[in-house]
Amino acid sequence: MRVLVCVKRVPAPGSRINITPDGLNVDTSHLGFTTSPHEECAVEEATQIVEQHGGSVTVLTVGPPEAEEQLRYAASVGGNDFVLVVNDTGEDWDPQRTSTAIVEAIIDLENDAGEYDLILFGNESADAGGYQIGIKVAVALGRPAVNGIKGIDISGNTLTARREVDSGYEVYTLQAPAVLGVKEGINLPRYPTMKGRLASKKAQIDRRDSSTPPGPQQKVRLHQPEETVTETQVLGNGADAAAAVVDLLADLGVL
Amino acid sequence: MPGLYVFIEHDQGSFSPASREALTAARKLGERLQEPVVATHIGKANPEFKALCEEYGVLEGVILEDPKLLDYGPELWGQAIADLLALRNPRVVLSIGTDRGNEVLAQASARTGIPFVANCVDVSYGQGWNLTRLQWGGSLLEDSAVDSPTIFLTYAHHSVDDVPTPAPTEAVIDAVELDLDPILSRTMIQDRVTLTEGTTLSTAAVVVSGGRGVGSSEGFACLEELAELLSGKVGCSRAVTNNGWRSHADQVGQTGTRIAPEIYIACGISGAIQHWVGAMASKNILAINTDPEANMVTKAGYAVIGDLHEVIPAVISEIRQRRGMGS
Ligand SMILES: Cc1cc2nc3c(=O)[nH]c(=O)nc-3n(C[C@H](O)[C@H](O)[C@H](O)COP(=O)(O)OP(=O)(O)OC[C@H]3O[C@@H](n4cnc5c(N)ncnc54)[C@H](O)[C@@H]3O)c2cc1C
Numbered sequence A: 001m002r003v004l005v006c007v008k009r010v011p012a013p014g015s016r017i018n019i020t021p022d023g024l025n026v027d028t029s030h031l032g033f034t035t036s037p038h039e040e041c042a043v044e045e046a047t048q049i050v051e052q053h054g055g056s057v058t059v060l061t062v063g064p065p066e067a068e069e070q071l072r073y074a075a076s077v078g079g080n081d082f083v084l085v086v087n088d089t090g091e092d093w094d095p096q097r098t099s100t101a102i103v104e105a106i107i108d109l110e111n112d113a114g115e116y117d118l119i120l121f122g123n124e125s126a127d128a129g130g131y132q133i134g135i136k137v138a139v140a141l142g143r144p145a146v147n148g149i150k151g152i153d154i155s156g157n158t159l160t161a162r163r164e165v166d167s168g169y170e171v172y173t174l175q176a177p178a179v180l181g182v183k184e185g186i187n188l189p190r191y192p193t194m195k196g197r198l199a200s201k202k203a204q205i206d207r208r209d210s211s212t213p214p215g216p217q218q219k220v221r222l223h224q225p226e227e228t229v230t231e232t233q234v235l236g237n238g239a240d241a242a243a244a245v246v247d248l249l250a251d252l253g254v255l
Numbered sequence B: 001m002p003g004l005y006v007f008i009e010h011d012q013g014s015f016s017p018a019s020r021e022a023l024t025a026a027r028k029l030g031e032r033l034q035e036p037v038v039a040t041h042i043g044k045a046n047p048e049f050k051a052l053c054e055e056y057g058v059l060e061g062v063i064l065e066d067p068k069l070l071d072y073g074p075e076l077w078g079q080a081i082a083d084l085l086a087l088r089n090p091r092v093v094l095s096i097g098t099d100r101g102n103e104v105l106a107q108a109s110a111r112t113g114i115p116f117v118a119n120c121v122d123v124s125y126g127q128g129w130n131l132t133r134l135q136w137g138g139s140l141l142e143d144s145a146v147d148s149p150t151i152f153l154t155y156a157h158h159s160v161d162d163v164p165t166p167a168p169t170e171a172v173i174d175a176v177e178l179d180l181d182p183i184l185s186r187t188m189i190q191d192r193v194t195l196t197e198g199t200t201l202s203t204a205a206v207v208v209s210g211g212r213g214v215g216s217s218e219g220f221a222c223l224e225e226l227a228e229l230l231s232g233k234v235g236c237s238r239a240v241t242n243n244g245w246r247s248h249a250d251q252v253g254q255t256g257t258r259i260a261p262e263i264y265i266a267c268g269i270s271g272a273i274q275h276w277v278g279a280m281a282s283k284n285i286l287a288i289n290t291d292p293e294a295n296m297v298t299k300a301g302y303a304v305i306g307d308l309h310e311v312i313p314a315v316i317s318e319i320r321q322r323r324g325m326g327s
């Protein structure tokens, strides 16, 4: 199977997400960066598929030049080929622009080396959470797509995909070439080995530009949701607090 | 009259609570935009559809029918909305940002080129669309402007209170026969598997959750015991699932489950923002943590400062004692 995974570089904030003074971006001056969690699992899933069925994993991102870091991380845990579509505007692109840039890159890559049997996306990106890029890419390429996937079985060209619902799961069967949006929990991503880390330093990054124009949606500003300030009532220290805890449970009617 | 079309989610004919949120949101936005609201049902005629419209003061409904609409399928449903656009020229198509709501409108957007904005909490129009929407699963808000006469949008799930407003007159329900491309059936549901019946993490009245502070998968034994005594469920943080201590099905947060129990007991969890957004709908929060400055502690209504492996067993034995079960 030839598998392509689309990932996004996002900041990894702690207890609060701060915003830059112009209100347009997350203040990342004290933050590290990571790959959106659903997409980390997509990379792991692709790696497991290729370990089982043979093939190769290509990892693609649209992002700033620094997004190379996320591609190298993917290289340390399993990817084979890496594509960075450079966005040097300093701003996250709108969904139309991002999906068009991805489609253009895929068409190019497929012309050179053949079709991807499976394209994996995250269910939603961690920051923007637009819930649409994977679906837009699939429709543009004329391929079937299902989101929210927490299990994939492959037999020949048939992909059986499980989507979690409250009581259990729904089953979808798709024929390759297909597109799936996956959720964290589909697997437990591996950590990079020392060997993987060394290999990732040497990985070739295929850098591309995109001349796709902006779409109709424009971010005006970010702001914090209203916070309710709570006065914390400390019920006690250590085991001595037990009686006060059980009193509270009784008061709330859950005992 | 272009109108505001609200797409009503259902599973094999049964309406979800989200459809009630959708109707409430549509009625309010219809008033703001001074557009008539039309409820949209995808699939077979359903006698309960008309009653649902009337319960929410919606006087017009349309059923999009096609023999291929046997069950949910993102491409079938998305194309049905795309066809609706061609037939009725709506100004807005809206729904609720559930898995299906977001998926169907993303499909429809991809098929029509009409912009789609997911998980809005506020929508208005004045020289273009002005939307406030969730980023980071609700940890941040984004104001967005969209330059387009027509828009597809979802309201964030649980952001709209379900408020019925009975209609003064009967609703008029129309049916439209579509001719969907048979190839779109390729993503229709093939099967369903039921794993749990009854209480789930998202519906439990008590959730006892553990974080990295629990230390190991065995360390969860006392949390299990406390949850069982309180007829609750065990949850956890992402640090725990990443360590393989528990299954991801137990994870609370942005990329896990959103919970809303009567009380959330968070043990050894620091309260990172991505965890907090999954827990903040809890009515009460009790944090048990060795660190009095932990975010979970300062944000919680109640806290115990101490080692969870001392506090929880003491709480368990106190409960047993009060119930006359001995310890
Ligand atoms: C995009 C994104 C999405 C994410 N989604 C989620 C999500 O859905 N859910 C989620 O949980 N996280 C999520 N995270 C991860 C999140 O940022 C934190 O890393 C994670 O929640 C930390 O877990 P923790 O609180 O268990 O661990 P830590 O932050 O390490 O905290 C451990 C806590 O335990 C306390 N402690 C230690 N020992 C004891 C003891 N013996 N008794 C009592 N207290 C003790 C410590 O004081 C500390 O407060 C996400 C991150 C990103 C970037």
Ligand SMILES: Nc1ncnc2c1ncn2[C@@H]1O[C@H](COP(=O)(O)O)[C@@H](O)[C@H]1O
Residues within 6 Å of the ligand: A006, A007, A008, A009, A036, A038, A039, A060, A061, A062, A063, A095, A098, A120, A121, A122, A123, A124, A125, A126, A128, A129, A130, A131, A132, A133, A134
């Ligand atoms: N800049 C990007 N580069 C590559 N893939 C992306 C990018 N943004 C989003 N995606 C992919 O599209 C999915 C859905 O994103 P979104 O529509 O923003 O929720 C993500 O989980 C990623 O897999």
